[in-house]
Every structure is written in structure tokens, then in C-alpha cells.
Amino acid sequence: MKYMLLINSAPTGADTADACTFEDWQVYDKSVKEAGILVDGHSLADLTTATTVRVAPDGERTVATDGPFAETREVLGGYYVIDVPDLDVALDWAARCPGARGGGSVVVRPVADFEG
Amino acid sequence: MDGRAAVEAVFREEQGRLLASLVRRFGDLDLAEEVTADAIETALVRWPVDGIPPKPGAWLLTTARRKAVDRLRRDKAHAARLALLQVEVDRAAPAPAAEPGADLPDERLLLFFTCAHPALPSEDRIALTLRCLAGLSTPEVARALLVSTETMAKRIVRAKHKIRTARIPFRVPTPGELPGRLPGVLQVIYSIFTEGYAASSGPDLQRLDVAEEALRLARVLHRLLPAEREVAGLLALMLLVHARREARTGPDGDPVLLADQDRSRWDRTMIEEGRALVKPALTGGAPGRYAVQAAIAALHDEAADLTTTDWPQIVALYDVLLAIVPSPVVALNRAAAIAMRDGPRAGLALLDELAGEPRLRDYHPYHAARADLLARLGRRAEAATAYRRALELAGTEPERRHLRRELGSMEG
Numbered sequence: 001m002k003y004m005l006l007i008n009s010a011p012t013g014a015d016t017a018d019a020c021t022f023e024d025w026q027v028y029d030k031s032v033k034e035a036g037i038l039v040d041g042h043s044l045a046d047l048t049t050a051t052t053v054r055v056a057p058d059g060e061r062t063v064a065t066d067g068p069f070a071e072t073r074e075v076l077g078g079y080y081v082i083d084v085p086d087l088d089v090a091l092d093w094a095a096r097c098p099g100a101r102g103g104g105s106v107v108v109r110p111v112a113d114f115e116g
Numbered sequence: 117m118d119g120r121a122a123v124e125a126v127f128r129e130e131q132g133r134l135l136a137s138l139v140r141r142f143g144d145l146d147l148a149e150e151v152t153a154d155a156i157e158t159a160l161v162r163w164p165v166d167g168i169p170p171k172p173g174a175w176l177l178t179t180a181r182r183k184a185v186d187r188l189r190r191d192k193a194h195a196a197r198l199a200l201l202q203v204e205v206d207r208a209a210p211a212p213a214a215e216p217g218a219d220l221p222d223e224r225l226l227l228f229f230t231c232a233h234p235a236l237p238s239e240d241r242i243a244l245t246l247r248c249l250a251g252l253s254t255p256e257v258a259r260a261l262l263v264s265t266e267t268m269a270k271r272i273v274r275a276k277h278k279i280r281t282a283r284i285p286f287r288v289p290t291p292g293e294l295p296g297r298l299p300g301v302l303q304v305i306y307s308i309f310t311e312g313y314a315a316s317s318g319p320d321l322q323r324l325d326v327a328e329e330a331l332r333l334a335r336v337l338h339r340l341l342p343a344e345r346e347v348a349g350l351l352a353l354m355l356l357v358h359a360r361r362e363a364r365t366g367p368d369g370d371p372v373l374l375a376d377q378d379r380s381r382w383d384r385t386m387i388e389e390g391r392a393l394v395k396p397a398l399t400g401g402a403p404g405r406y407a408v409q410a411a412i413a414a415l416h417d418e419a420a421d422l423t424t425t426d427w428p429q430i431v432a433l434y435d436v437l438l439a440i441v442p443s444p445v446v447a448l449n450r451a452a453a454i455a456m457r458d459g460p461r462a463g464l465a466l467l468d469e470l471a472g473e474p475r476l477r478d479y480h481p482y483h484a485a486r487a488d489l490l491a492r493l494g495r496r497a498e499a500a501t502a503y504r505r506a507l508e509l510a511g512t513e514p515e516r517r518h519l520r521r522e523l524g525s526m527e528g
Contacts, residue, residue, distance in 0.1 A: 001283050086285035087235055110282045 002039055002111035003090040004081050008074035010103030020098030028098055032080060037093070043078035074105060081111065127156050130173045131251040132336070136223040137177055139230075139286050142184055145248075145276055151187070155180035173220035224249060225288045225340050232301040233284050240275035241304045242311075247272060249336070250329045260326045261311065298341075302350050302406065305333050309354050327358055338393075349397035349407030355390030356413035359383040370514045375422045387417045408437045427457035444473040452485050460492040480509035484519060491526060500526040 032038045052064045077099065084090050087108070094106040131152065138148035155176045169175040188195035231244040239261075246257045258268035278284065289297040312326030334351040341347050363377040372378075394414050397407035412433045419425035434450035447470055455463020467486050476482040487502035503523040510516045 086283045088285050088287075091235070108282075 001086060001090075002081055002083050002113075003087075004079055004109045004111055005090070005094050005097060006076055006107040006109065007043075007078045007080075007097060007099035008105045008107065009077040009099070011073055011075075020101055024098040028096060031096070032082065032093070037082040037084050039081040039083050041078070041080035044076065047075050077104075127159070127176075127251075130176055130220065131156075132224050132227065132249050133173060133220045133222055134176050134180060135248055136225075136227045137220060138180055138184065140223050140226060141181065142188075143286060145230075145279060145286075147184055147187065148180075151180040151183040152176075154183045177220055222340065224336060226286045228301050228337060228340075229288055229297060230279065230284060230286050232297075232304045233279075234297075234300055235282065235284055236275055236278060238303075238307070240271055240278075241300070242307055243268060243271050244275050245304050245333065246308065246329065249333055252329070260308075260329070294344075298344060298346065301337065302346060305330050305337065306350060306354075306406070308333070309358075313357065327354075327361070330354060331358060345397045345400065346404040346406050348393045349404055349410050352390045352393035352397055352410035353406050353413055355386050355393070356410055356417050359386035359390065359417060365514070368514075368517075370518050374416065379420065382417065387414075390414065390417070403436070403440075405437060405440045408433055408440065412437070422456070425456070427453055431457050444470055444475045445479070447473075448476060448479075448482055448485060455489055460489040464489040464493065478509055480506040480511075480515070480519075483509065484522075487522065487526075491522075496526050 029041075032041070048065075050065065054062050054064075056062070080093075080097075082090065082093055084093065087110075090108050094100060094108050097106050100106045134155070135148050135152050138152060139145055142148060158179055159172075159176060163169070227248050228245070231248055232241045236244070243257050243261065246252045246260060247254065252260065254269050254272060255265045257272070258265040261268065263271075309327050309330035312328070312330060331351075331354055334347070334354055338347050338351045359382050360377065362383070363379065363381040364372060366372050390410065391414050394407070394410050397403070398411060403411075412430055415426050415430050415433075430453045431450065434446065434453055438446050438450055448467070451463050451466035451470065454466060464486070467482070467489065470476055470482070483502045483506035487499045487506060490496075490499035490502060500523055503519055503526060507516060507519045507523060510519055
């Protein structure tokens with residue numbers, strides 16, 4: 001069963017006293033790989049580099065940057081897709097993720113299965 | 117007893133066990149529910165003719181399993197998916213043996229934990245527990261929780277969809293996980309109880325059948341987890357409160373305050389059963405919230421009247437409770453106990469300190485308690501103002517009638 005862990009960074013100004021270090025991420029990333037559950041995963045470049053595309057009913061394309069960047073909301077900073085037996089196991093991996101600490105959060109979404 | 121009633125009586129007792137056994141075996145709540153219903157229908161036809169079998173539970177399980185296998189033969193893709201799941205389930209939790217005297221092993225614990233899973237919204241946990249473990253139909257669950265059948269049907273479909281799609285497992289937490297997961301199960305049972313005990317809205321103050329479903333669930337859970345002290349504490353608390361049910365409302369359905377209750381109408385048998393559970397619930401390490409609340413309820417139940425109640429001990433227990441559950445509602449109850457121990461002025465001073473709490477601003481018992489203390493101090497105009505505020509906020513008609521009477525005596 002595949003789950004995506006969507007890692008949201010803490011909004012600026014949140015209490016980041018127990019924020020994690022780069023080493024925490026390395027340790028976590030290594031443990032996900034060594035557990036043999038990793039399907040895919042990336043961290044995303046910062047939000048100032050994001051570009052939004054919308055296509056209107058008449059086919060007209062608008063391209064926008066997602067600014068201004070107040071950073072008072074949670075922002076998707078990266079994701080993992082893991083393959084584990086059930087939601088309890090997925091929630092355990094989410095809880096171990098450094099992104100769940102220091103005011104951040106990890107949203108666990110099952111990947112849709114169109115074969116069942 | 118006619119055939120159908122006899123069969124339904126057996127079914128009521130066995131339904132939860134049957135469902136739990138089938139869920140564990142097939143890992144699919146919908147399939148388990150369907151074949152449970154099928155097996156019951158078959159029993160309704162066969163038993164009045166053939167007689168009730170010597171092991172009705174085992175008969176129902178065998179019949180339901182055959183029906184499940186039939187269905188899976190017709191739906192190969194579903195079967196393949198379930199078979200894969202089942203390997204994991206069997207590895208995680210080997211089936212327990214039936215205890216002596218029962219003809220089905222009791223696997224209901226896994227249903228308790230799945231129905232109360234933290235990944236489900238709390239209203240869905242209550243609905244699922246009533247349906248899967250109390251054996252209520254969807255319209256009955258809807259009536260119990262005062263929502264329309266249509267709303268409840270949607271809620272149950274949504275909850276089952278999440279269990280299936282997000283694959284919330286059917287399993288009993290490991291001993292290491294239990295301290296994190298058991299409070300959620302207890303919360304569901306206690307919410308069902310309080311919904312029945314003090315209906316949050318509607319024409320009646322108490323809906324005893326709902327409270328009794330909660331008691332039944334707590335008894336089952338206590339039987340399944342006899343060493344868990346908070347389970348004993350919750351069962352004790354509910355027994356010690358439910359023992360006062362006959363005295364809690366007047367002939368017109370209006371609430372009767374503890375001070376005015378006819379204590380001869382309290383259920384002594386239930387009080388004794390509850391008291392016997394308080395001691396083990398409190399013994400062996402720091403007590404939990406339900407054990408402490410049960411101890412407070414026991415002190416009330418043991419007292420002949422309000423003045424001979426052991427208020428110093430009750431205040432001491434509220435101090436312990438406030439340390440476990442630092443909630444303004446507990447602080448409110450503690451203030452009321454201090455008013456009984458040290459007089460209304462001391463209680464009022466504490467209540468006024470709580471005036472800024474957002475959770476108490478719209479909580480009618482806070483304003484009613486304040487009004488009562490003001491009245492006892494002879495500050496009638498302020499008492500009337502507080503009663504008016506409580507009246508604006510009270511949810512049930514009997515509560516409003518009671519508050520109107522109190523308000524009338526302040527203004528008269």
C-alpha cells in the first residue's frame with residue numbers, strides 16, 4: 001500500500017525551538033531507504049522559485065508566480081512516497097519525519113489504487 | 117418467546133463477536149457486515165423450524181464464512197486483494213482461542229481500536245462504535261446521536277471508506293502502543309455515556325438507553341482488558357453516576373440538583389458494583405482521570421446528604437484531577453466543591469478568577485453555578501443576571517425550565 005507523506009514547513013514566526021538539523025534529515029532519509037519502503041521522494045526548492053499555470057475555458061494560458069511570499073502559511077517543502085502494510089505504519093514513519101516537528105506537519109495521503 | 121424474538125436475542129448478544137471474527141478473518145468491514153446480516157437472515161428462516169443450534173455463535177460464524185467465501189468466488193479481483201491483506205493480518209495477530217463457555221473467540225478488541233482510530237473524526241468514531249460494537253442499526257445510531265438517518269448513513273459510509281481506502285488496520289495495538297491508543301477508545305465510550313446522561317440538546321434531559329449502551333460497551337471492554345486500570349475507572353465512574361438516574365429528574369422531566377435528590381432512589385446495587393472497581397482503579401501507580409472522577413462520584417454516592425459529604429476529600433481529588441486534566445471545566449467543579457467546604461464566598465472568588473476562560477464564557481453550568489453562589493450570598497440582582505445568561509445558553513428544555521424557576525425566585 002503506497003502512501004505519500006507531504007511535508008509542510010512551519011510558517012515563519014512559529015515556535016521552531018525544536019526545529020531539526022540537516023543531520024536529522026540525513027538520518028531519516030537513510031532509515032527510509034534502509035527499511036526498503038522508499039518508492040520516491042524529493043525536497044522542493046524554495047517557494048520563490050514556484051510558478052503557477054492556469055488554463056481558462058477558452059484555452060488562454062496564465063502563468064503567475066505565487067508571490068508575495070508572506071510565509072505565514074505552511075508550505076509544501078518536499079514529499080516521500082512509501083510502500084508499507086497499513087496506515088498505522090505510515091503514521092509511524094510520518095511521526096519520525098523531522099518535518100513533523102518544530103511547528104511543521106506531515107500529511108499522510110494514500111495513493112489512489114484504480115485496479116482494486 | 118416466539119422464534120424470531122429468540123433468534124434476535126441471540127443475535128443481539130453475538131453480533132459484535134461475529135462481526136469482529138469475520139473482520140479479522142477477511143479484513144473487510146463491508147463484507148463482514150453483509151455476511152453477518154445474511155447469516156442472521158438465514159437463522160431467522162431456519163431456527164424457528166430446526167430449533168436454535170447448541171452453539172448459535174459458531175453456527176452463525178460458519179454460515180457467515182460460507183457466504184463470504186461464496187461472494188469472494190464471484191468477485192475474483194476482490195478476493196485476490198483480500199488474500200494478500202490476510203497474509204499480513206495473520207502474521208500480525210494469530211486468532212485467539214475461545215474462552216470456556218463461549219462458542220466464539222472474543223475478538224472485539226480489534227473492532228474497538230479500529231472504530232476509535234485516531235485517523236477518524238471523533239464523531240465518526242462514536243457512530244462506528246455504536247454500530248459495530250453496540251450492534252445498533254444506522255437509524256438507531258442516528259436516533260441515539262440526534263441526527264437524521266440520512267446524515268448518519270453518510271457519516272458511516274465516509275468512515276468505512278476511509279478505513280478501506282487509507283487501510284486503517286484491524287488490529288489490537290501492541291502493549292507499547294496501548295497507552296497512546298486506549299484513551300481514544302475510552303473517550304468514545306464516555307462520549308456515548310455523557311450524550312445519554314445529559315443530552316446536549318432536544319426535549320429530554322436523559323436518554324437512558326444511550327447511557328446503557330455505553331455501560332454495556334464499558335463492561336465488554338473491562339472483560340477484555342481486566343488489568344487496565346483506566347478501563348475499570350471508566351466503568352466505575354459510569355456506574356456511580358448512572359446509579360443516580362432515577363433521582364436525577366423530577367416527574368416533569370426537569371433536572372433535580374444533587375442537593376435536592378431523593379437519595380433513597382439511588383441504585384444501591386450499581387453503587388456497590390462501582391465502588392468495588394474504584395479501589396483497583398486507583399491502586400498501583402499514578403491514577404488516571406477516570407479513576408479519580410470515579411472516586412469523587414463514589415464519595416457523593418456514599419454520603420447521606422450534601423452536608424455530611426466529605427468535601428475536603430472531594431476538593432483533594434479535584435486537585436489531583438486538575439493536575440491530570442488542566443481544563444477550566446474541572447476548575448469550575450473544583451470551585452463548586454470549595455464553596456461547599458469553605459462557603460460560597462470562597463467558591464465565588466475562584467469562579468470569578470475563571471471568568472476570562474473562553475471555554476466557560478458560553479458554558480451554561482458556569483453561569484448557573486455562579487448564580488447559585490451569588491444567591492446564597494444574598495446578591496439577588498447579580499444572581500438574576502447570571503441565571504439569565506445561563507438560560508440563554510442552556511441546550512435542553514428541562515434545563516431551561518429549571519433555570520427559569522430559579523430566576524423567578526430571584527426576581528420574585
